[in-house]
Amino acid sequence: MKRRVSAADFHWSTNLFLDGYCRKSQPTWTEQVKVSAESGFEGPTDDGYSWRKYGQKDILRAKYPRSYYRCTYRHMQNCWATKQVQRSDDDPTVFDITYRGSHNCHHATYCAPQPTSPEKQEFKNQAVYPTGQQYSNQVLMNLRANLRVNTNDLDKNDPAACHFSFVPTFSSGMTDDNRHFQISHVDDNLIGSGYSPSFVSPTTPESNYFSVSSSSQMNGYGMVHNLHHSESDLTDIFSANTSTTSSPIVGDFSLDHLELDPNFPFDNPNFFS
DNA sequence: GCCATTTGACCATG
DNA sequence: CATGGTCAAATGGC
Numbered sequence: 001m002k003r004r005v006s007a008a009d010f011h012w013s014t015n016l017f018l019d020g021y022c023r024k025s026q027p028t029w030t031e032q033v034k035v036s037a038e039s040g041f042e043g044p045t046d047d048g049y050s051w052r053k054y055g056q057k058d059i060l061r062a063k064y065p066r067s068y069y070r071c072t073y074r075h076m077q078n079c080w081a082t083k084q085v086q087r088s089d090d091d092p093t094v095f096d097i098t099y100r101g102s103h104n105c106h107h108a109t110y111c112a113p114q115p116t117s118p119e120k121q122e123f124k125n126q127a128v129y130p131t132g133q134q135y136s137n138q139v140l141m142n143l144r145a146n147l148r149v150n151t152n153d154l155d156k157n158d159p160a161a162c163h164f165s166f167v168p169t170f171s172s173g174m175t176d177d178n179r180h181f182q183i184s185h186v187d188d189n190l191i192g193s194g195y196s197p198s199f200v201s202p203t204t205p206e207s208n209y210f211s212v213s214s215s216s217q218m219n220g221y222g223m224v225h226n227l228h229h230s231e232s233d234l235t236d237i238f239s240a241n242t243s244t245t246s247s248p249i250v251g252d253f254s255l256d257h258l259e260l261d262p263n264f265p266f267d268n269p270n271f272f273s
Numbered sequence: 274g275c276c277a278t279t280t281g282a283c284c285a286t287g
Numbered sequence: 288c289a290t291g292g293t294c295a296a297a298t299g300g301c
Contacts, residue, residue: 052276052277052278053277053278053279054278054292054293054294054295055279055280055292055293055294056278056279056280057290057291057292057293059290059291060289060290060291066291066292068292068293070293072277082292084292
């Protein structure tokens, strides 16, 4: 929990998989993080937040146990974010990290030297944390390689509860920094509750930032808050790229590839409602 | 002594 | 009842 991964030797790829499921109205998404052994493998747990491990469990038919973490500031700031970390069976260098809930705490970024509080050590681990913006930009840089929207799963889920299937895939865009980014389903709760998947969470050693679009806005804690999410907004985001291989601009970034499923129900009244 | 981790027990769910 | 998720006492490091 207290180690840091240097920017120089942390080579990894992330397969982020937004599992916008419909349970308990908590946003959940899964990120697959690959850490190469040569980069001084220490595990993928440094995502910029401060986690406290509260359990470990052997999972049926899984080689490796699953670890359970919750936000260190669960009580101090009523932050109920949790995550589960499980090493992949196939590739021991790959970790599946399932995040559940969004952070309410304000300790994720290093740049928030707030007025001294009795909880002095709350900031002791923050000095080298990159901001969420920094992480985000890293991902978006790789996003240039490939981004597509996949709606295949829509039919498998209750359309009334899960209106959104968004599976952008970033892969092989950058040299050794391949990130695969998948967002499956996102429901209302996920969008409207300060939801912050890893691509907007602090992690990367890079020093950049991004903004997704006018419909989203970074706050001071590396989170993206959707100020509004209307149909037109999303259309704005994706429409520019449905028939060309040019590089549409998404926020501060250009995308080399963006495929949009023509059947994607942007006109679904429930979509991002 | 404080705090995080470990680990077996307990609980919830299907 | 099997499995996954959480609790909490014990443990260890600083």
